[in-house]
Amino acid sequence: MIKLVLSDIDGTITDSRRVLSSSASEQMRKVQDSGVIVSLVSGNVIPVMYTFRTYLGIKAPLFAENGGAMIEDNITQFFNMDRPMAFFRDLEKKGLVKGIMTNQWRLCSMGFEPVGPVEREIMQLSAQYNVEITNSGFSWHILNVGQNKGFALHYLMERYALRPEEVLVIGDNLNDIPMFIEGVRKAVPANAEEELKKRADYIARSGHGAGSAEILSSLESF
Amino acid sequence: MIKLVLSDIDGTITDSRRVLSSSASEQMRKVQDSGVIVSLVSGNVIPVMYTFRTYLGIKAPLFAENGGAMIEDNITQFFNMDRPMAFFRDLEKKGLVKGIMTNQWRLCSMGFEPVGPVEREIMQLSAQYNVEITNSGFSWHILNVGQNKGFALHYLMERYALRPEEVLVIGDNLNDIPMFIEGVRKAVPANAEEELKKRADYIARSGHGAGSAEILSSLESF
Numbered sequence: 324m325i326k327l328v329l330s331d332i333d334g335t336i337t338d339s340r341r342v343l344s345s346s347a348s349e350q351m352r353k354v355q356d357s358g359v360i361v362s363l364v365s366g367n368v369i370p371v372m373y374t375f376r377t378y379l380g381i382k383a384p385l386f387a388e389n390g391g392a393m394i395e396d397n398i399t400q401f402f403n404m405d406r407p408m409a410f411f412r413d414l415e416k417k418g419l420v421k422g423i424m425t426n427q428w429r430l431c432s433m434g435f436e437p438v439g440p441v442e443r444e445i446m447q448l449s450a451q452y453n454v455e456i457t458n459s460g461f462s463w464h465i466l467n468v469g470q471n472k473g474f475a476l477h478y479l480m481e482r483y484a485l486r487p488e489e490v491l492v493i494g495d496n497l498n499d500i501p502m503f504i505e506g507v508r509k510a511v512p513a514n515a516e517e518e519l520k521k522r523a524d525y526i527a528r529s530g531h532g533a534g535s536a537e538i539l540s541s542l543e544s545f
Numbered sequence: 546m547i548k549l550v551l552s553d554i555d556g557t558i559t560d561s562r563r564v565l566s567s568s569a570s571e572q573m574r575k576v577q578d579s580g581v582i583v584s585l586v587s588g589n590v591i592p593v594m595y596t597f598r599t600y601l602g603i604k605a606p607l608f609a610e611n612g613g614a615m616i617e618d619n620i621t622q623f624f625n626m627d628r629p630m631a632f633f634r635d636l637e638k639k640g641l642v643k644g645i646m647t648n649q650w651r652l653c654s655m656g657f658e659p660v661g662p663v664e665r666e667i668m669q670l671s672a673q674y675n676v677e678i679t680n681s682g683f684s685w686h687i688l689n690v691g692q693n694k695g696f697a698l699h700y701l702m703e704r705y706a707l708r709p710e711e712v713l714v715i716g717d718n719l720n721d722i723p724m725f726i727e728g729v730r731k732a733v734p735a736n737a738e739e740e741l742k743k744r745a746d747y748i749a750r751s752g753h754g755a756g757s758a759e760i761l762s763s764l765e766s767f
C-alpha cells in the first residue's frame with residue numbers, strides 16, 4: 324500500500340507552459356485527505372515551495388533546490404552555497420551564463436541560462452569545481468554533489484520509516500531519475516523523457532498534469 | 546467595458562483555509578485569455594507573487610507587500626524598509642510581537658504576530674513611527690504611509706491609461722478598501738467584511754474563491 328507520494332512539479336503537475344494543473348492539485352489533496360503523505364520536490368526555491376505549501380494546503384515537508392533545502396514550519400538547509408556560487412561566478416566571468424531571477428532566494432544552488440551553445444563546455448568545467456549540473460526542463464542549476472531528488476526521497480523514507488514498496492514517485496525529466504530508485508513504485512505522465520519511461524512501472528495515458536491526476540486517482544493499483 | 550481586473554488573493558481567490566480555488570484561478574485565466582488585464586495584489590512577498598505569476602500563467606505585473614513592490618520580468622520596489630523595520634524592531638524589543646516566516650523575503654514591510662491582546666497598543670505606537678498597520682485576515686503587516694492596494698490600482702490605471710469604469714476590483718478584507726475607490730466597479734465574495742459589502746456594486750452568492758469565480762464569469766455585466 325502506498326503511504327508516500329513524492330512528485331516533481333514542473334511538467335509533472337503543470338501543463339507544458341508550467342501552469343499548475345487544477346486536476347493534479349485537486350487529486351493531490353484528495354490523496355492527502357485519504358491519509359497518504361504527499362510531498363513535492365523541485366529545483367525551485369524555498370519561497371516558491373512555501374507558496375505551494377500554503378496555497379495547495381500540503382502538510383508534509385516540501386523540498387526546494389532539488390532536495391538541498393526543506394520547508395515545513397521551519398526551513399532546513401542540507402547543503403551550502405560555497406561550491407555552486409564559486410562555479411557560477413567563474414562561468415559568469417567567462418561570459419558563459421546569465422543568472423536567473425530566483426537566484427536571490429537560493430540557499431545552496433544557482434540557476435543559470437547558458438549564453439549560446441556552451442552546455443558541453445559548462446559540463447566539462449563542472450568537474451573541477453566538484454559540482455553537478457542539472458536541467459529541470461525549465462532551467463539549469465548548479466548543485467552540490469549528492470544534492471538531488473534521491474536525497475529528498477531517502478530523507479522522507481527514513482523520517483516516516485517507509486519501505487520502498489510503500490512509496491510512489493512521479494516525475495517527467497532527467498533530474499527526477501535520482502528518485503527513481505530500486506524498489507519504489509514509479510509513474511510518469513506521457514510527456515516524460517524516454518529514460519524515465521524505461522524505468523517506470525506505469526506510464527499515464529495523458530501528458531503533464533492530466534497524466535499525474537490520472538496516476539493519483541488510481542493509487543490503490545500501485 | 547471592463548479592461549482590468551485587480552484582485553486580492555487570501556480569502557478572495559482561496560478558500561477559508563487559504564487553499565487556492567481551482568475555479569477562481571481557471572476563471573482568471575479565461576478572463577485574461579479574452580484580452581482583459583488580470584492582476585493580483587497581496588500583503589504577501591515578491592517570491593510568492595513570482596510563484597502565482599509563473600504557475601497561474603498571469604501576464605500583467607503583480608503586486609506584493611500591499612502594493613509596495615511589483616514583479617513582472619523584473620522586480621520594482623516603490624517603498625523602502627527603513628520605517629517598517631524600525632517599528633518592528635521596537636515592537637520586538639518590547640515583547641509585543643513575533644516575526645513571521647515571510648519576513649526574510651520582504652523588501653518594504655514587516656509581518657508580525659501579536660503576542661497576546663496587544664493590537665491596540667501597537668496601533669497607538671504606530672503613529673510615532675509614521676507607519677501603517679494592516680491585517681489581511683491571515684497576518685498583520687507594518688507598512689509605509691501610502692503603501693496600500695490603492696497605490697497598486699493607481700499605478701495600473703496610469704500605466705494602461707484606464708478610466709475608473711473600465712476597472713473591476715475584487716476583495717474581501719479591510720486592507721482591500723484602499724482599492725475600492727470612487728468610480729471603479731467593486732465586487733466581493735459573500736464572506737467579505739461588512740465595510741466592503743457596503744461599498745460593493747455586486748456581492749457574489751458564494752463565499753471565497755467560488756464567489757470570485759462567479760464574479761469573473763459574469764464580467765460583461767459590470
